[in-house]
Amino acid sequence: MTIQWFPGHMAKARRQVTENLKLVDIIFELVDARLPLSSRNPMIDEVISQKTRLLILNKADMADEQETRKWVQYFAAHGHKAVAINSLEGKGLQQVTKAAQELLQEKFDRMKSRGMKPRAIRAMIVGIPNVGKSTLINRLAKKNIARTGNTPGVTKAQQWIKFGKELELLDTPGILWPKFEDQEVGYKLALTGAIKDTIMNMEDLAVYGLRFLSEHYPTRMAERYGFQSMHEDLVETFDHIGKLRRVFGAGGEIDYDQVSLLIVRDIRGQQLGKLTFDFVNEQLEKEAENEQ
C-alpha cells in the first residue's frame, strides 16, 4: 500500500497530528539516520509548533556512524535534542526515555509543585512513511501491536502503549509527507527504499547513486566496481559494471536495465557498507550561502 499525497490527504494528515498534539507532552520526530534532513516533513516545525520535541534518528545501524554523530551535534546546535537508535534490534531505546525526561523535567517539576500526581510522560511518534514508526512502537510495546510492513504507508488504529512506568506512547503515529517536490530528496529517499520503485526511473536513480558514491564514498565504490570516479561517458561506466558483474541480455549484450537495478540494489542492500546520504558539512555550506 502506498500513500498518495494529494492536497486533501495532506491536510487530513496534518489535522490528525494537530488533534493528537493536545494529548501528549512530547513529540518523537522520527527520521531516517541515513538522511536526517531529506526524511523530514517540510512543514514539521509549523505542525508541531511549540510542543516539546525529541528528534530520533532511526535505522542508525544502516547509517555512516561518523555522520550520525555529526547530525546529533548539528541538531543540538539548532536547539533540537536528538538521539540515534536502531528500532529493529531495540538498541538505544533507554536513551529515548532519558532524553524525554530531561526535556520535560521543568514541566513535570512545575506539575509536582502544584500538587499534581506524578504520571508517565505521554508521547506521540511523527514521521514520513517507512522511517520505522511501527517498528519503534512494537519495540517499545515489546509485542506486535502495530502492524509493520516494508511497504510505505502501512500504519492504523489507536491506544496508549506503556513503556515502563515512565512513558506512554500513542500507538497511532502521525504520518506526514516527505519533501517530494525536491528531486534530489526523491532520489535519496528512493535509494534508501522509502519511495516505491514504480514511480522512479531506475536508470536515473542508478546514475544518481553512482555520482553520489563517486563524490562521497569513492573508496567503497572502487572496492565494489573497480573504479574510483565515473567514466566521462556514462555508457562506459555501465558497460564496465555490466561486464564485471556479467549482466548480459539474451543476445549477449549488456542489459542496462539490469545494471541499473543491480546498482540500486547494491546501495540499498548495504553492499557498499553503511551509507549516509545527507551531509552536515553540505547543509552548513548551504546555510552560510543563504545568510550572505
Ligand SMILES: Nc1nc2c(ncn2[C@@H]2O[C@H](COP(=O)(O)OP(=O)(O)OP(=O)(O)O)[C@@H](O)[C@H]2O)c(=O)[nH]1
Ligand atoms: N535496519 C533497520 N531497519 C528498520 C529499523 N526500523 C525499521 N526498520 C525497517 O524499515 C521498514 C519500515 O518500517 P515500519 O516500522 O513499517 O515504518 P513506518 O514508519 O511505520 O511506515 P509506514 O507505515 O509506511 O508509515 C521495515 O522493513 C522495518 O523492518 C531500524 O532501526 N533498522
